[in-house]
Each structure stands twice: as C-alpha cells, then as structure tokens.
Amino acid sequence: MHSAPDLFSYRKHWAHKFGTAPELPISRAEMDLLGWDSCDIVIVTGDAYVDHPSFGMAIIGRLLEAQGFRVGLLVQPDWTSADDFRRLGRPNLFFGITAGNMDSMVNRYTADRRARSDDAYTPNAEPGRRPDRSVTVYAQRAREAYKGVPIVIGGIEASLRRIAHFDYWSETVRRSVLVDSKADLLLYGNAERAIVELSHRLARGEPIETIRDLRGTAFMHRGGAPEDWTELDSTQLDTPGPLKLHNDPYEDDPRCEQRAEGVPVVVPTPRAERDRTVIRLPSFEQVRDDPVLYAHASRVFHLETNPGNARALVQAHGEREVWLNPPPIPLTSSELDRLHELPFTRRPHSSYGEARLPAWEMIRHSVIILRGCFGGCTFCSITEHEGRIIQNRSEDSILREIGEVRDRAPGFTGTISDLGGPSANMWRLGCRDPRIEAACRKLSCVYPDICRNLNTDHGPLIQLYRKARAVPGIKRVLIASGLRYDLAMRSPAYIRELVTHHVGGYLKIAPEHTESGPLSKMMKPGIGIFDRFKELFDRYSREAGKEQYLIPYFIAGHPGTTDVDMLNLAVWLKRHKLRLDQVQSFLPTPLAIATAMYHTGRNPLKRVSPNSESVPVVRGMRQRRLQKAFLRYHDPENWPLLRQALKDMGRSDLIGNGKRHLVPSFQPPGTGGVPEGRRAPVKTRQTTPARPGRSKPTRRRPV
Ligand code: SF4
Structure with missing residues (x-):
C-alpha cells in the first residue's frame, strides 16, 4: 500500500493563533466575536450545522481548524441569488461545496420520484431548504458572489457523480458534476487527506490549476495523458464487444490463492508503472448513447477502486476530459481517532434553539467505530465513497467517546444507541496480508463466499462490547448498524454476546431477498444463511430469557428481480409469519453497479458485450408498485392489485381464505383503493443518510 503523510503532521x-472556535461561525456576527476579519475557507452545505463527527461539514471544518485555518459555514443558503453567498465574505483560499450527508435528489425525492414531506437534516425537518442538484447550484452561486475564488466540490453527491452517470430522476446519462458545476477540483470519497494537503498548498500560494497530483481528486483536463504516462484504452482491459479475449477482473485472483499456499504475491505491473498509467474510459457521449459501453465503463471503473492498485482514469466530455486520480489512502487508526476527538460540541448550532433535528437525534447517543465496507453489495455506493478497506478506530478512543456521550450529550439516560458504522461487525476484520490486500481486484471479500484470506475473528469486537458495557454510567449498549450476518455466523460467540446484551427487542438485518436471481445481482448471500442465523438468534434469545425478534429488510424492484421472484418472496414471508411495516423499493443511485444494471439491462459483474447476460429490470411504476405490494401481501390496500397479478401469473391457487393462500378472496369495506406507491409520502422515521440503493434513508453513518 502507498503511504501518505500523517494528517496532523x-x-x-x-x-x-485565533484558537479553537466554540462553534464554527455561520454568520458575520460570530466571525466578529472570534476576532476574524475573514475566513480562509467557507464550506457551503445543504445540511444544518451539527457539530458532531457524524456530519461531514463538522468533521471537515474541525479538521481544517485543527490545521490552523479559519473555517466558516454557509449552511442551507438561499440559492435563488448570490447575495446569501456573500454572508461570510470572500474566503481567502476557497469555497468548499457539498450537498450535505446525502445526495440532494435522494434527500428530496422517494424511489417513486415523489417529493418527500420532510428533511431530517433541517431544523424541524422542514422540507425545501436545499435545491435539486445542490452541488451544481451552490457552485454557480458561489462563483457569482466572488469571481476568482477557487471552487472545490466534495461530499457524497459530488463523489458519486464524478464521471458520466445515470441519473434516475431525469432518466438520462448526465455529465460529470465537474462539467456542470465548473468546479476547479472535485474531492471524492473521504476527503480528509486531500483537503488538508490542498489547503496548505493553496495557503502557500500554489495556484489550484497546478495541483493535479492529489489522490482522491478529479479535475477537468485537456490534451490527453502527459508524456511520461502510459494511456490504456479500457477495451484493452475488458472487451465490450466481440473483439478479443479479455481479462476478467472479477474472477478470483489466483494470486490470492497462491499467497494462501505460501507463494509470494506477484504484481504483474510494477507499481511505478501503474502510478503513471491512466485508463481511458469510453467518453461521455459514447456511454450516453450506448448501454453496452456504459456497462463496460461501470465495470472498469469499479475495478479501479482499491487504493493499493487502482490506476488513474480519464473520460472525455466533448473537447475536454475528466481526469480522476486514484482513490485516497485509508486513514490509520491513530488518524481516525484524532479526527473523532476534535473539539466538537456534539450538538446542533446554538442558533437552532429548541428546534428538532431528526438526523442528530438519531445519532447523538451513538459512536462510530469504523469506516468502509468490504461487502460489495451492488446497490450500495459505500465502496465507491469510503472504500472497502476497513478503517478502524482504536478501542481506547471508542471508549473515550462513550464517556463523552455520557458526560455531554443532551438527553443521555445511560443507553448508547449504537456502536457501528456502515456495517456493525467489520471492526478489526480485513485481509490477513496487506500485500495481498494491495494486489486484490475483487469487489467483495464475502461474495460469493467468504474469502479464505479474510480474517473473521470477532474476538476483539466482543471484548470492545464488554468494555463498553463496563464504562461507569453506561446501562446499555445497543447495536443498531446493519449486521453482516453471514460474517457473524463465523463466530457463534459473537452472536451470543450480541443477542444476550445488545439487542433492544428487535434486530434489523438485511437478507434483501430470498431468490437466487436477484441475490446474485446484489452480490448477497443465499437465504439459507439467514435461516441458520435465525436459529442461533432464537436459541440465544431463549437462553438469555429474552423475547426478541429479527426484522428482515427486503428490496423490491432490484435489477434481476422478476414478479415470480417477488411472489416467491411473499410466500416465504407468509410461511415465516413475517408482516413487514416498512418496505423499500430499489432506488438507482449514481455510480452503483446495480444502477448500471438498471440503466443498461446488462450485468457488469460479468464480461459485457452486446450478447452478454441481460438482466430483467423493473421500470414502469405499475410493476414497481406490484413488486412492493408483494412485500406487504398482508395489507388489504394491496389485495386488489395482487389478486389481479396472481391471476395474470396463473397463480389463482394463491387466492383464498385458507392458510396456504397469499391473498384473501374477500375485501374489507373501505379498503383496496390506495396500493403501494399511491400513498402520500410518509415522514421518514430515520435519517442518517440514505443508504444508496434504498428508497428511504436508513440508519447509516453519514458519508
Ligand atoms: S480478503 Fe478481501 S482483499 Fe483479501 S484477498 Fe480476499 S477478497 Fe481480496
């Protein structure tokens, strides 16, 4: 793995010399109180300011403050003119622009493209406080306010729109957000390393247009690869048509197996060469017009996500090109610890008074223990944003933060609501050899099976849970982050510990489906593992004398899902006596592999060609509603729709009033008029941030 300077060095x-601000200023008056005549950096964000490490603007703002910069926050500005963008004056170094913890389109619209009635990142959940495609709009206004100030964009929206991408809300392939926003630089993924280095270099007087060497950045470029670089056409790596033999980057890497047998890893292309190699993706115009090339570009893009071996990418947009440097180097535990222990107030800005801020209420008593995910679920964009190498906090730092929550978090009554991250149980798990990890090209460490090189020892996590419970003043520690239950099955002792001490009556897990067709497109394990996990869950709950339940999550409408698949899932739910309250439709978020399937009807997990495997895709609202209705087969509102579908599918045998039937033949008076997808959007019960690929935000660490 490449190395990087320590974040705090x-x-x-x-x-x-101005010292630490009690809160980062959001107004001129607050800047005056701090004695500032100007800000070095102004961060523009679509979220309200919560000074907590779960919120992007706070973690970046406090980090830059720790580097000595004066950072002001322009929160939820009025975007209808440039006036509000002058609120904090002209920044000395740059505007840092983010949509917030969620993509603005995911924040504002449901999977059925209906406007949401609330915004969990706004005081009192008031909707309408941010524009569609916030990054582009904010960048334009900031430029109008102060010409010549560099514009740097980042956060999840910019990150997932860094190359040409399918946009579900407009049903078009859109250009990189760099083109639309005209930003000088885009920081993708977790941007701490890039933004710290960038800020110091700008402060030393380097022009932003000359800063082209930072990992985790993208910029507009002209003139092809520099002379001392090698340019490879992506079709040399993977054949999008019937051209010639190709290398399959998603096949098991034999080097992993060789290493397991004790044979040294051999990286075929020397690192020095890889560092000076750029892969040319098909242009924006090509991927816009040709679904096969779009799927091919998606496939090659996802191959280049491991910071240990990823190469630069370039994609033409007309006369110009979007150049992507390789992904950032993951933070060390020490760096992550110090980041989380910056002087956050851990609460919303004082100007919000008593206003409710649901996103903060959700996480104020929880502690993040890790970043990243090696699961590789295709509907989720965490890997594209945070990477699949787990970045762990140290045990000591986590325990110190639990003490902070106990002592400082408003309303704390002794229960830590979560110790987690993108996944609850990946802390301290990872590839057992850094050299193998640096050479690996696989998209997932757990699909189709758990890799033999993966360390699955849950022992340290069990010890962490025990120590967390023993912190004075802590009555309970719950685990609310998503559990990777196939991984947990490697450690029955962990499941026992979890079930005995850390489940608050219900444990949410995400099998996502029961049928192999959709599961193989999601890269999720088979439902048999769920059954085995449930056995252990029930047994350990009984032994602990607790009545506890599993709440499984499923997705309707994922690429690869037929109506028959949904019918089989509904029958499975009925057989298991499961009646789901909250159900979800697949939401194609930019850059996810499943989104490429949705848009192209091709499977980028395999070689893509005009004749390669096609994927069934659920497109029309009627079919989306039907698939969602199968998940709530017990809701009388859905019965007319389901009865008709069962008849059309030749399954009238499932209509009737017996136990073996899915839908009754009678209809209760006053019901049946508003099936799934025709109801007013409900207020989202939770907030942090939308898990990409899902229709509603679920409880996840903001990214
Ligand atoms: S554990 Fe993960 S990184 Fe290591 S070889 Fe297996 S798939 Fe690759």
Whole structure:
C-alpha cells in the first residue's frame, strides 16, 4: 500500500493563533466575536450545522481548524441569488461545496420520484431548504458572489457523480458534476487527506490549476495523458464487444490463492508503472448513447477502486476530459481517532434553539467505530465513497467517546444507541496480508463466499462490547448498524454476546431477498444463511430469557428481480409469519453497479458485450408498485392489485381464505383503493443518510 503523510503532521497555518472556535461561525456576527476579519475557507452545505463527527461539514471544518485555518459555514443558503453567498465574505483560499450527508435528489425525492414531506437534516425537518442538484447550484452561486475564488466540490453527491452517470430522476446519462458545476477540483470519497494537503498548498500560494497530483481528486483536463504516462484504452482491459479475449477482473485472483499456499504475491505491473498509467474510459457521449459501453465503463471503473492498485482514469466530455486520480489512502487508526476527538460540541448550532433535528437525534447517543465496507453489495455506493478497506478506530478512543456521550450529550439516560458504522461487525476484520490486500481486484471479500484470506475473528469486537458495557454510567449498549450476518455466523460467540446484551427487542438485518436471481445481482448471500442465523438468534434469545425478534429488510424492484421472484418472496414471508411495516423499493443511485444494471439491462459483474447476460429490470411504476405490494401481501390496500397479478401469473391457487393462500378472496369495506406507491409520502422515521440503493434513508453513518 502507498503511504501518505500523517494528517496532523503539517505545519499549522498562521491563523491558528485565533484558537479553537466554540462553534464554527455561520454568520458575520460570530466571525466578529472570534476576532476574524475573514475566513480562509467557507464550506457551503445543504445540511444544518451539527457539530458532531457524524456530519461531514463538522468533521471537515474541525479538521481544517485543527490545521490552523479559519473555517466558516454557509449552511442551507438561499440559492435563488448570490447575495446569501456573500454572508461570510470572500474566503481567502476557497469555497468548499457539498450537498450535505446525502445526495440532494435522494434527500428530496422517494424511489417513486415523489417529493418527500420532510428533511431530517433541517431544523424541524422542514422540507425545501436545499435545491435539486445542490452541488451544481451552490457552485454557480458561489462563483457569482466572488469571481476568482477557487471552487472545490466534495461530499457524497459530488463523489458519486464524478464521471458520466445515470441519473434516475431525469432518466438520462448526465455529465460529470465537474462539467456542470465548473468546479476547479472535485474531492471524492473521504476527503480528509486531500483537503488538508490542498489547503496548505493553496495557503502557500500554489495556484489550484497546478495541483493535479492529489489522490482522491478529479479535475477537468485537456490534451490527453502527459508524456511520461502510459494511456490504456479500457477495451484493452475488458472487451465490450466481440473483439478479443479479455481479462476478467472479477474472477478470483489466483494470486490470492497462491499467497494462501505460501507463494509470494506477484504484481504483474510494477507499481511505478501503474502510478503513471491512466485508463481511458469510453467518453461521455459514447456511454450516453450506448448501454453496452456504459456497462463496460461501470465495470472498469469499479475495478479501479482499491487504493493499493487502482490506476488513474480519464473520460472525455466533448473537447475536454475528466481526469480522476486514484482513490485516497485509508486513514490509520491513530488518524481516525484524532479526527473523532476534535473539539466538537456534539450538538446542533446554538442558533437552532429548541428546534428538532431528526438526523442528530438519531445519532447523538451513538459512536462510530469504523469506516468502509468490504461487502460489495451492488446497490450500495459505500465502496465507491469510503472504500472497502476497513478503517478502524482504536478501542481506547471508542471508549473515550462513550464517556463523552455520557458526560455531554443532551438527553443521555445511560443507553448508547449504537456502536457501528456502515456495517456493525467489520471492526478489526480485513485481509490477513496487506500485500495481498494491495494486489486484490475483487469487489467483495464475502461474495460469493467468504474469502479464505479474510480474517473473521470477532474476538476483539466482543471484548470492545464488554468494555463498553463496563464504562461507569453506561446501562446499555445497543447495536443498531446493519449486521453482516453471514460474517457473524463465523463466530457463534459473537452472536451470543450480541443477542444476550445488545439487542433492544428487535434486530434489523438485511437478507434483501430470498431468490437466487436477484441475490446474485446484489452480490448477497443465499437465504439459507439467514435461516441458520435465525436459529442461533432464537436459541440465544431463549437462553438469555429474552423475547426478541429479527426484522428482515427486503428490496423490491432490484435489477434481476422478476414478479415470480417477488411472489416467491411473499410466500416465504407468509410461511415465516413475517408482516413487514416498512418496505423499500430499489432506488438507482449514481455510480452503483446495480444502477448500471438498471440503466443498461446488462450485468457488469460479468464480461459485457452486446450478447452478454441481460438482466430483467423493473421500470414502469405499475410493476414497481406490484413488486412492493408483494412485500406487504398482508395489507388489504394491496389485495386488489395482487389478486389481479396472481391471476395474470396463473397463480389463482394463491387466492383464498385458507392458510396456504397469499391473498384473501374477500375485501374489507373501505379498503383496496390506495396500493403501494399511491400513498402520500410518509415522514421518514430515520435519517442518517440514505443508504444508496434504498428508497428511504436508513440508519447509516453519514458519508
Ligand atoms: S480478503 Fe478481501 S482483499 Fe483479501 S484477498 Fe480476499 S477478497 Fe481480496
């Protein structure tokens, strides 16, 4: 793995003499109180300001403050003119622009493209406080307000729109957000390393247009690869048509197996060469017009996500090109610890008074223990944003933060609501050899099976849970983050510990489906593992004398899902006496592999060609509603729709009033008029951030 300077090793900017702000200023008056005549950096964000490490603007703002910069926050500005963008004055170094913890389109619209009635990242959940495609709009306004100030974009929206991408809300392939926003630089993924280095270099007087070497950045470019670089056409790596033999980057890498047998890993292309190699993806115009090339580009893009071996990418947009440097180097535990222990107030900005801020209420008593996910679920964009190498906090730092929550978090009554991250049980898990990890090209460490090189020892996590419970003043520690239950099955002792001490009556897990067709497109394990997990869950709950339940999550409408698949899932739910309250439709988020399937009807997990495997895709609202209705087969509102579908499918045998029937033949008076997808959007019960690929936000760490 490449190395990087320690995040906190830079010489501080001179403005550190102003000290630490009690809260980062969001107004001129607050800047005056701090004695500032100007900000070095102004962060523009679509979210309200919560000074907590779960919120992007706070973690980046406090990190830059720790580097000595004066950071002001322009939160939820009025975007209808440039006036509000002058609120904090002209920044000395740059505007840092983010949509917030969620993509603005996911934040504002449901999977049925209906406007949401609330926004969990706004005081009192008031909707309408951010524009569609916020990054582009904010960038335009900031430029109008102060010409010549560099514009740097980042956060999940910019990150997932860094190359040409399918946009579900407009049903078009859109250009990279770099083109539309005209930003000078895009920071993708977790951007701490890039933004710290960038800020110090700008402060030293380097023009932003010359800063082209930072990992995790993208920029507009002209003139092809520099002379000392090698340019490869992506079709040399993977054949999008019947051209010639290709390398399958998703096949098991034999080097992993060789290593397991004790044979040294051999990286075929020397690192020095890889570092000077750029892969040319099909242009925006090509992927816009040709679904096969879109799927091919998606496939090659996802291959280049491991910071240990990823190469630069370039994609033409007309006369110009979007150049993507390789992904950022993951943070060390020490860096992540210090980041989380910056002087956050851990609460919303004082100007919000008593206003409710649901996103903060959700996480204020929880502690993040890791970043990243090696699961590789195709509907989820965490890998594209955070990477699949787990970045762990140290045990000591986590325990210190539990003490902070106990002592400082408003309303704390002794229960830590979550110790987690993108996945609850990946803490301290990872590839057992860093050299293998750096050479690996696989998209998932757990699909189709758990890799033999993966360390699955849950022992340290069990010890962490025990120590967390023993912190004075802590009555309970719950685990609310998603559990990777196939991984947990490697450690019955972990499941026992979890079930005995950390389940608050219900444990949410995500099999996502029961049928092999959709599961193979999601890269999720078979439902048999769920059954085995449930056996252990029930047994350990009984032994602990607790009545506890599993709440399984399923997705309707995922690429690869037929109506018959949904029918089989509904029958499975009925057989298991499961009646789901909240159900979800697949939401194609930019850049996810499943989104490429949705748009192209091809499977980028395999070689893509005009004749390669086609994937069934659920497109029309009627079919989306029907698939969702199968998940709520017990809801009388859905019965007319389901009866008709069962008849059309030749399954009238499932209509009737017996136990073996799915839908009754009678209809209760006053019901049946508003099936799934025809109801007013409900207020989202939770908030942090939308898990990409799902229709509603679920409880996830903001990214
Ligand atoms: S554990 Fe993960 S990184 Fe390591 S070889 Fe297996 S798939 Fe690759």
